[in-house]
Amino acid sequence: MFYREAGQYKSTYAADMAVFPLRQDRIGIAVILAIAFIGIPMIGNDFFIATVMIPFLVFSLAAIGLNILTGYTGLISLGTAAFMGVGAYACYKLTTLFPGVNIIVLILVSGLFSAAIGVLFGLPSLRIKGFYLAVATLAAQFFLQWAFVRVPWLFNYNASGAIEVPLRSLFGIPVTGASASAETRYFVCLGLVVVLTWFASNLVHGRLGRSWMAVRDMDIAAELMGIKLLNAKLLAFAVSSFYAGVAGAMMIFLWYGGGEAADVFNIRLSFNILFMVIIGGLGSLIGSFFGAAFIASLPTILKFGLPALGVPLSGAAAEHVTFMLVGALIIIFLIVEPHGLARLWQITKQKLRTWPFPY
């Protein structure tokens, strides 16, 4: 009923191959973008934008990065946080070395450094798979985090080992640094996430994405079909780390605004992003957004939302309740839909298509 596709004829290959072949989907995306670009900055206050929306966007991008690697190519990684860290430290070094260059360019360029490191640590993936590869990427996590603490050059010999975010502006409006407003930082995050999601969507729907999925489904078969495993796997590592690196740079420069950085990119963050990908849905871009909202934003919303709704909770109790609730919800979601929230979303759309006469 709502999703009736009757009458939507496709007369070209391009239309048939479109990412959003249905008019309803296109309208839906337009509505979501309108809410993100206009609705939220208008309605949301600083608190909501700074503590819910910006973290959500940062984690969405990191989850997309890991999803390209784990969801689309089938390579498990536990080093996402470390690759994010590479992006953050690279961005810090770049902005101190080239103070004149636009910060958004630097955030994107720092993703390239992360990509290079990602390829390096992705090399073992040619020989090992599954859990073994996860352990190999764990080495990246430990080694890189160690480097963030012990290589003083990375944080410019700062006495407390912290990253200090300088003021950088765009068209005269401060984007990073203390005087950047929450809205500005939000718009920059949103812009980067939208562009990079669009890019990722094109990647995974194209030749590269299909070769990745072939590798995921059965790598020997993929090789027999003429896909070069070396190129496909390393490219997946590079693209995935690029996204993680950009997310890491965004995290420190647009969200945290400096401070203690080495400990932020710890193994717990790697796990959290892996959970986002699993809960959201492996091999789905929209799932990355669902997962980020669920794992990153829900605790914050519960913690500050429950007391505001009149549930008398304070301090530690709220924290414990949040842990329990999120834990329980994860279990429930995985039992109800092990393929993630993205699959739930697909089922919903399918049902809407046949509503009110299910078959």
Place this chain on the structure above:
Amino acid sequence: MKKTGLMKGAALGALLAAGTAIAPVAAQDSVYFANNAYRTGPFSGSGIPIGDGMRDYIAMINERDGGVNGVKVIYEECETGYDTKKSIECYEQAKSKNTIVYSPWSTGATLAAIPRAHIDKIPILSMAYGLSASAEGSTFPWVFIPPFTYWDGASVMVKHMANELGGMDKLKGKKLGLIHLDAPFGKEPIPVLENLAKKYGFELKLYPVAAADMQNQGSLWLSIRRDRPDYLYNQGWGAMNPTAVKEAIKNGFPINKLVGVWWAGGDDDARAGGAEAKGYKSLNFNAAGTNFPVIQDIIKHVVEKGKSLAPKDKVGENLYNRGVYNSMLVVEAIRNAQKLTGKKVVNAEDMRRGLESLNITEARLKEIGMEGFGTPSTISCSDHSGHSKMYVAEWDGTKWTKGSDWIEPLKDEVRPLIEAAAKDYAEKNAGWPKRTESCEKSS
């Protein structure tokens, strides 16, 4: 359909909830004070007594006096679990509720809040923690770090060593080890110790402990056994401290040569070592125990009425009393701000003036029932720390005792470093606002 509907509903509800969560608390005749706390996570062992002390002193002021000059202090804790991400949320919440002062309770949280507070005009009170350089008031008009900084602490550690050895010249050729948490908090004393090591000819050995390895210091103590330092300074916090004390005993390191920073002076930290921990030392600036009128008042008005979260036998422990001292600074600053402005209900701006001209004298300490409880502290326009005196506390097996006289930090060594570091900070954080706030005369 149902499931997505549920999700959408939840999202919408959350949106609304977040909207109402930040409705400012603006009751008549009250001021709002947000305090970060961590009653969960690996640092809760130290965070709980601190939080209890903070909470109980404010509760006592509200109960006994009906607030500060009749103005109730609405005290709210925000749970961080010592996590910087959550601290940032807590800062945003404190800001949206118009807190008169923000109390971060973690060096990482302080570092993240310092740039924001300068723009949002919210004073930060980081009592003896945080960024040492922020003691320079002309660069950091919104940050206060009384009664002293980690750099003062490091210099007192060196002085304590010299006192025991018999003079500064005896330091030559000695070895000082620094066990520290591998995070901004732990790294803070390093520049001063390096400087003093060069000047007095002792050797500095660093023993960093990663946050994940706080309770697993075995390999670290192997290196300590190999290096045989003459003294160990422990810049630790939370679960790291009892482990260090236990390891020192296990490895046969003379426990009276192990000196903790003031945050390593929890009763539970020392107690973990059992009877053999007798002689463990820690730098300190507040007295432990309940023999003070202020603690007696807390017991009478808060603890005995069942309004405290602290178990009765924990009241008066070292970290609990530290929390009391911190709340005392807040209350005295409110009082001072009221005096300066003539207003009853002060705001963050007034509070900054109140803190900047805060002068806690011996006489004032006596008036508020804290004679001999804490160190007098004077903050001025350029000096936001005061670089006050501290003493070396000694664990006698059951409680903390005063193990030395009041020791003054090496201010001549520390102050130039602070000024240089502050200048450096302002340069690196390009666009750092110049101080425009006018100076307040000390009251």
